[in-house]
Structures are given as structure tokens and as C-alpha cells.
Amino acid sequence: MEELSHKRKVTVMAAVMMAMFFAAINQTIVSTAMPRIIAILGGMDHYSWVITIYMLTSTIATVLVGKLSDMYGRKPFLLAGVIIFMIGAFLCGLSNDIFQLITYRGIQGVGAGIIMSSAFTAVGDLFSPRERGKWTGLMMAVFGFSSVLGPTLGGWLVDHMDWHWLFWIFLPIGIVALVMIIALFPKTERKTDEKIDYLGSLFLSLMIIALLLGFSWGGTEYEWGSVQIIGLFIASALFLGLFIVAEKKASSPVLPLSLFKNDIVVISNTIGFIMNAGMMGALIYLPFFVQGVEGISPTYSGYVTMPMSITMVVVSAITGRKISATGKYKRFALLGLPFMVAGLSIMAYMDSIAVAVVAMVVFGLGLGLGMPIFSLTVQNAVSPKELGVATASSQLFRNMGGTIGIAIMGTIMQTSLKHNMEDAAKGMDTSAIDPAVAQQLAAFQNPEMLLDQPKLEQLQQTLPPDIQPVVAGMIETLRESLSDALTTVFLSGDALVLVAFILVFFLREIPLRTSNKETGE
Template structure:
């Protein structure tokens, strides 16, 4: 596709980014409104499924479509992904009960996974690695922009419109993206081999599904050592062993295992896994700190975390331009990951809004510098015919890292919170006063000894106002003690995330920097080195 005019490439990229924005903002716009939507549908007992189903279907679709798009071209999958996402979004908005909502969210997830996989790979079709960096940076910026606009817009819409419109308002953007890609995106020639690895696809799916479910449910729905979690993990391990055996025999494997013999691919994917492990696992609890510890209302909490996304958007766009200009990528990872570590280290000591904003800015800068690097490095390290498969592997490792990180950090938080709350409720100045109150009043007050209740600022104010004047100071002291306990707990969570990111930084030193190719027709640097070595051995 390098023969296309720059004007046509630019138009196609606008269409691809419109598709990415359509999928990303439909995800972020619901983040603040989802609890209320599920409450309206009377399905709070199935709330985790509304999140898990999207994660499951999008992850599976991302991995399976990667190799298929290498075989049949990106265009049919891009169009299918946009269409499925539009259908899923429309149907989700028509849901009458939570079961319909979950099913339709699953359809959305499939569409999102296909878009996510093929959009990043399509950039590789349109541009050689040397030019690809600036577009990777802009694609990352699209995600950042959606995380800035989505939650705030979602909160506004859920307060002023019927909840169905959250899923319908951006459908015209999907239509525009679909029409542009249909008209402008060139049709690719079918690859030499068209045999589909059905068996590998099956066992890859049966490996991912129980693994994601195990880490999604561990510590919340079931104990880590429960039969359900151990059974899911055992099923995942058995399926993984069968999958590996199947792939060694397959003519056209869905996830070619030889890719992982390439050190750039393996190291980049490990870094992506570890970074998402630490990043998602810690960032998911930022709102607990902003609202629960600092006592900021949900309306204004988004403004505290917004600087991270804004800085990330700018940094990722600039990083992409510099990579394209300099032809080097490792230096940006060497700078970005330590800055991310610094940002998360500041979170350990957060005690005010200015410090929280500073940590967000530093972390966003590191994220913008580092994140575009690893997708580009993996794509540059393999031949163009395997672009889809290697991009899918990158997305898979990042998704797994984020899911496992959230589960592990959740366990770290719950274990430490129990200990700190116990100390707060037994040794605080308010403890003795609470013990002397009427049992019913005491029970009403101690109901706030959990982070979710602390985040409900209107309820806190309402409860305090309803108490007798002599009890109100005790209530304030108790809440302050619980806030301190939550703050100490979250410091431990952020410290764990910092340590995990240090491991990612160590791995960056092992990332081999290969020259960025200036044409998609040239062999991958790693492949060229291998061919040269083989010829040398033949001569000898």
C-alpha cells in the first residue's frame, strides 16, 4: 500500500482514527455511568459481568483476527469490526434487562477487539516502520483523548439524558468511518496460504477465557484458593499445553510460536505485560484516593485525573514524530519508563490535590514517551506478512497484564485495608466514644468503614447533618480515621505498582534496537540477520 498517494493515506488514517475513537469513547463514556445504568436495570448482582464480558470477547477477537487479517487483508475485518460494534452499541441501548445488556456488550466487545487489532496493523500496511512512529503516537493519543472526554461527557449525559443515548450518540461517527474505509481502503491480495487453524483458535480461546475469568473473580467473587479459581487456572494450563502442541503441528498457526524466538518480540511483549500489570492495577484505584481520601466529589474527581490524559496525548504525539525523524526508538522507552516510575512513586506520598495532579502529569508524560515504542519495535522486528499476528500478540500480553494486575492489586488492597481499618476503629480517639453510643447509631456510623461509602460524599454530608450535635464530632473523627486507613492502604498499592514498573525498566535494557525499515518490502532486520548467517554457514 506504500504506492498510494499521501493524500489518500491521510484520508484513510483519518477514517481509521475515527473508528478507533468511536470504539474507545464508547468504552470510556460509560465508565462513570455504568453503576447507575445497571442499577436502573436492576442487575447489580451481575455488575462484574457487564465488564468481564467486554474484556473476554474483545481479547479473544483481538488475538484471533490478527493472523486472519494477515491472510485475507485488513479491510474486511475493519469493516466487520465497525459494523459489529455499531450493532452492539445500538442493541445495548435497547436493553430492557441486565441479561440483554450483557449479551449485547459481548457483541460490542467482539467489534472493539477486531477494530483494535486491525487498526494498529493497518498503520503498518500503509507506512514503513520509519514513518510508522508518528502514526503510532497519534493512535495512542486517540485513546488518551477518549479518556479525557469520555468520563466527563458520560457523567453529564447520564445526568441530563436517558441512559440509552450514551450508546447511540456516537453512532454517526461509526457510519462515517465505515463509509470512508469502504471507499478508500485498498483491497489486499490474499496470501499464499489460506488454510485456517481452527484447532489452534479453539484451544487459544479455551486458554484465555478461564484465565481471564479466574483473575477477574479471584478475591472478589471467590477466594484465591477456592476450587472455582484453581479449577479455572488448571483448565487454562491444560488448554495452553494442548494449544502449544497444536501450533507446532499446524500448517498456518493462528499465533506462530516462532515469533517468540525473536528477542525483540518477546522482550517488548513482556514489558507490555508488566507495564500494564503495574499501571492498570494501580491507576484503577486512583479514584478511591481522589474521592475516598481527599473527599473530592465525583463531579470534580475527573478534573484531578484529567492532566494525565492530556499530557499523555501531547507526549505520545510528539514522541511519534521524533521517532520518525530520528529513526531510533529505544531511547524513548529508556526515558519514558523511569518517568512513569517517578510518577507512581509520587502517588505513594500523595496527601493533597496539588501533589495528586503533579503525579498525574509526571505519569502521563512517561506513558506518552514509552507506550508507542513497543508496538513499533515488534512490528519492525518481523516481516510484513506476519504483521497482524505479532500486533495481536502485543495486544494479548497487554490485556492479560492489565487483568492480572487489577486482580493482584485488588488483593493487596483488601488485605491491607482490613488491617488498617481495624487499627483505625479500635485505636482512634473516636473509638471509645462510639462504644458508648446507642448500638443502632453506632451501627449506622460504622457502616462507613469501607471505601465505597467514603466515595459517596452527599451521603456522608446527609448522615452528619442528621446526627445529634454532640455525636457529629465523633462521626467526623471516625471518617478521618477511615480516610487515613484508606490512604495508607492505597500507598501500599501504589508502592507495589512502582516495584512492578521497575521490573519493566530493567527489561528495557534488554530490548534490542533494530534499524527502522524504510520500506515494507524489505525483510525485517532480525530476519535479514538470520538469512545472512545461514548463507555464511553454507559458504563455510
């Protein structure tokens, strides 16, 4: 990339952050509204797939684009990412059932993976590792701001407008991002001497797909010990072996094996994987507590998560500036992850909105301190020519961790909820109730009812007055079953984040480089 003035670098970063904000706000705006959307479209059993497919496609796109952008420059991929994401968002708004929504979210995921990989690598192109701390903090603040605005706006929209507008309202920002990138982002000379690693890309993609499908379907679609799940894991191991063979022979590997000889890269990526597995796996089910257990509407559900986002925005911006000023980063990870552990511990036992808000603040503090660190450590540990693939490897492990975490937590959630409901049903005697009314009461044994409060209240009003106490008891039992299941989910996520914290002690800290012309360790 050509040498740019500081002023030009700032304008380029404005374009990059606009593209990131467009992708992030479209992701966060649906978070509080997703339970209501699932209740409208049906298919709670497939709830985790709406998230999983997005993570799956974005993971594959992220790692493939890393090397390609090293060869062809970041600009064409940023543009392609925004266009693909816009197409996916538009189609999501046209969904008529859960399976269409899953398909279109997959398209969105491809665009998001391209945008995120190219955006974080662009920071490495423009600034030295010592300067990157400040900009990484600001990019995390963009995520934080979208997390403040998105859930609240998404909740309000789904309460007052047709849900389809959730996916369409920010499309104009995508157009603005496209124009800014075209006008401001510099071109990079194409490396014509390097060949695309088609074979390595194919085997890596197949390995990721088989692995993530195995975790996503295990315990839900099929038993963990079933032929299908074991077959997927065997296929994943086979494709991994073929990928390693292909990379050893490739002249320009899509993911160089030499990266994994670097202890800083390996430990940073392992921490990112485990941390995201625990964090994403737990947080994705937070709206179930706020809306399902506490009965808060999607509009006000966004206000509950807002303290986490505000805390994260402020702390991540301060952390980034401190890292740039001191050149030290490990201390912030050692400080941040215990706050994340504490936040998830509070979530596991929260019994009111007030306690949930406290959990959000504590967890947001940990996110702001810890999250900007591990991409920076990876970028600082490699030479500038490997910046794209190194950043992609970091995003790959984070995305895979998040996807596997969501899948495992989904299994834990469904299994625990089913067990709790079975236990509750044993103590319920409906033999004296009229069969026709008993059939209506069956609807109140479906956890999806808790996620659509207006429908729940409307259904309650259709039942005879003498049955109302029974209905109230069934709803309370349903809430308790869901709450107990969520406690198990949050504790599982907590355990994983604790493991990530222990690994931070083994992370070797090296000085942040002050130039992009120096080679890594």
C-alpha cells in the same frame, strides 16, 4: 493491499482513527463515572469485573482477528468491530444491575479488540516501519485526546444527566466511522490457499479464559489455594500444551510459534505485559482517590486526570515524529519508563489534589515517551506477511497484562481495605449509642458511600445533631482506610513498571525498515 497514493493513505488513516476514537472515547467517558454507576447499581465487590470482562473479551478477539485479518483483509473486521461495539454500548445503557452491565461490557470488549487489532495492523499495511513512528504517535494522541475529553465529559454527564447516556451519546460517531471505512478503506485480496486454524484458536481462547479467570477470581471469589483457582491454572497450562501441539501441526497457525524465536518480539511483548499490568492495575483505581478520599465530584474528577492526557498527547506526537526522523526508538523507552515509575511513586503518597495533578503530569510524560515504542519494535522485527499476527501478539500480551494487573490490584485493594477497616473498627466504641441509630451508622462503614457524595450528604442530614461528630469521625476513618489501601495498590503497580524498565536494557535495537517489501530479522 493495493499501492495507494500518500493522499489516499492519509484519508484511510482518518477513517481508522475515527473508528479508534469511537472505541476509545466510549472507554474513557465511563472512567470517572464508573464509581457513581457502581454506587447506583450496587455491587462494589464486582467492580473490577466491569473492567476485567472488557479486557478478557477484547484480548481473545484481538489475537483471533490478527491471523484472520492477514487472510481476509482488515476492512471487514474493522466494520464488524464497530458494529459489535455499537451494539454493546447501546445495551450497556439499558443495564438494570451490575451483572447486566458486566455482560454488555463483554460485548463491547469483543468489538474493541477487533477494532484495535485491525487499526494498528492497518498502519503497518500502509506505511513502512520508518514512517510508522509518526502515525503510531498520532494514534496514541487519539487515545490521549479521548482521555482528555472522556473523563471530564463523563463526570459532567453523570452529575447532570441520567448515567445511561454515557453509553449512548457517542453512538453517532460509530455510524460516521462505519461510513468512512466503507467509503475509504481499500479491499484486500483474500488468501484462499490458507486454512483457518480452528483447533489452535479454540485452545488459545480456552487457555486465556482459564488463566484470566484464575487471576480474577483468586483472592476474591475463592481463596488462592482453593480447588477452583488451582484447577483453573492447571486447565490453563493444559490448554497451553494442547495449543502448542496444535500450532506445530497447523498449516496456517493462528499464533505462529516461530514468533517467539525472535528475541525482539519476546522482550517487547514481555515489557508490554509487565508495564500494562502495573499501569492499568494502578490507574483503574485513581478515581477512588479523587472521588472517595478527596470527595471531588465526578465532574471535577475529570479535570484532575486531564493534565496526564494533555501531556501524553503532546509528547506522544513529538516522540512519533522524532522516531520517524531518526530511526531510533530505544532511547525513548529508556527515558519514558522512569517517568512512569516516578509518577506512580508520587501517586502512592499523594495527599491532595495538587499533588495528584503533579503525579498526572509526570506519568503522562512517561506514557507519551514510552507507550508508542513496543508495537513498533514488534512490527519492525517480523516480515510483512506476519504483520497481523505479530501486532495481535503485542496487543494480546498488553491486554493480558492489563487484565491480570487489574485483577491482582483488585485483590490487593480489597484485602488491604478490609484489613484497614477491621483495625479501625477495633478502636471504635458505639455501645453507648441507641441501637436504631447504630444501625444507621453501619452504612458509614461501607466504602461505597464515599463514591456517591450526594447520597452521603443526604444520609448524614437524617441523623441527630449529637451524632454528627461520630459520623464525621467514621467518614474520616473510612477515607484514611481507603487512602492507605490505594497507597499499597500504587506501590505494587510501581514495582511492576520498574521491572519493565530494567527489561528495556535487554531490548535489541535494529534499524527501522524503510519499505514494507523487505523481510524482517
